[in-house]
Amino acid sequence: MDQYRVFGNPIKHSRSPYIHQAFAKETGQELNYQSQLVELDAFEQDIKTFAQAGGKGGNVTVPFKEQALALCDQVSKRAALAGAVNTLSFRDGQILGDNTDGIGLVKDLLDHKVTLTGSRILLIGAGGAAKGVVLPLLEQAPQQLVIANRTLSKAEQICQQVSDNRLTCCTFERTKDYDFDVIINATSASLDGRLPAIPETVIAGVGVCYDMVYAKELTPFLVWAKQAGASKVIDGLGMLVAQAAESFNIWRGVMPSTDEVLCQLRADLD
Template sequence: MDQYRVFGNPIKHSRSPYIHQAFAKETAQELTYQTQLIELDAFEQDIKAFARAGGKGGNVTVPFKEQALALCDQVSKRASLAGAVNTLSFRDGQILGDNTDGIGLVKDLLANKVPLKNSRILLIGAGGAAKGVVLPLLEQQPQQLMIANRTLSKAEQICQLVSDGRLTCCTFEQTNNYDFDVIINATSASLDGHLPAIPEKVIAGAEVCYDMVYAKQLTPFLLWAKEAGANKVIDGLGMLVAQAAESFNIWRGVMPSTDEVLQQLRADLT
């Protein structure tokens, strides 16, 4: 039976085995999917050992996404821009890498009926999570995609790499000079109970605020956005499921439905 895994450290908390096993059942695919804890200095040797043993592919989570990129023989354009790989495929002795985070985000936004075409989008943060979603967001033809970051030079590096007239950047404080329809938090601030230093006026004027992380309750960012007056707030659970479906499609050539899995995960959180 074909074997897949998710590699990370820590890894116990991962919902990926449940998600992919549900996808396999729905699509009648014969496979197993398990977690594998990798020691911080053993990523390359463990991945290659799994591939040699007949593994077909895997997902990569923190803190190994950048190492995964360096390990690959071929990578997709979106993974190259992100500087990170979350989906590995082992074929003909080669390691292929992709990054499905961005398309997962876009699919979840569209599933929540968030208009992206001709919209003004603010992306908060310029780390790996932000880099991974820039190209898929631009493919939706927004009017503007602005990256705001505390350190402006990091946002400027992304703009230089992509070189698209709709893509601009600014500091957190400078967002006060603009209006946005959709605001996406790509920082990890919510995981630490913190908020990005965006003026509340900017948040209040948005139609939709999206946090790429999720929790049992509203994340600190989404709670703040809701209290500030944002019309709609969405967490990243749907993105998690949608990016997993993209990985599954890369491996198996079939796109699973995400609705039932997402509903079950949401129920498990409450």
């Protein structure tokens, strides 16, 4: 039976084994998918050991996504821009890397009937999570994509790498100079109960606010966005499932449905 893993530290919380086993059952695929705790200094060795033992592929979560990129013989364009890999494939003695986070985000937004084409989008943050979604968002033909970050130089670096006239950047404070239809929080602030330091006036009247983080209750960012006047708020659980579906498709050549798995995960949170 084909073997797959998700590698991370910590890893106990990972929902990937449940998601991928559900995908396998739905699509009639024979595979075994498990989680593996990796010691902080053992990532490269653990990946190579798994590949040499016949493993077919793996997902990578914190804190190893950047190390995964360095391990790969080939990487996708979106992974190269992200500077991070979350999907590994082992073929013919080579390690192939991809980043499915942006595809997952876009699918979840579209599943929620969010219009991206022609929209003015604000992406908050310029770390790995933000880098991973820039190209897939631009592929949806927005009117404008603005990256806002506390340290402007990090956002500027992404703009220079991509070189697209629809893409620009600014500090958190300067977001007040723009009007947005969609705001996406790609920072980890909600994990710590914090808010990104953008002016509250930027939220008022915005159609959609999205947080890549998810929880049982609305995240602090989404609570704030709703109070500030956002018409629709969405958390990142659907992104998690959709990026997993893209990984599954890369490995198995079949795209699973995400609806049933997402409903079950949402119920498990309640």
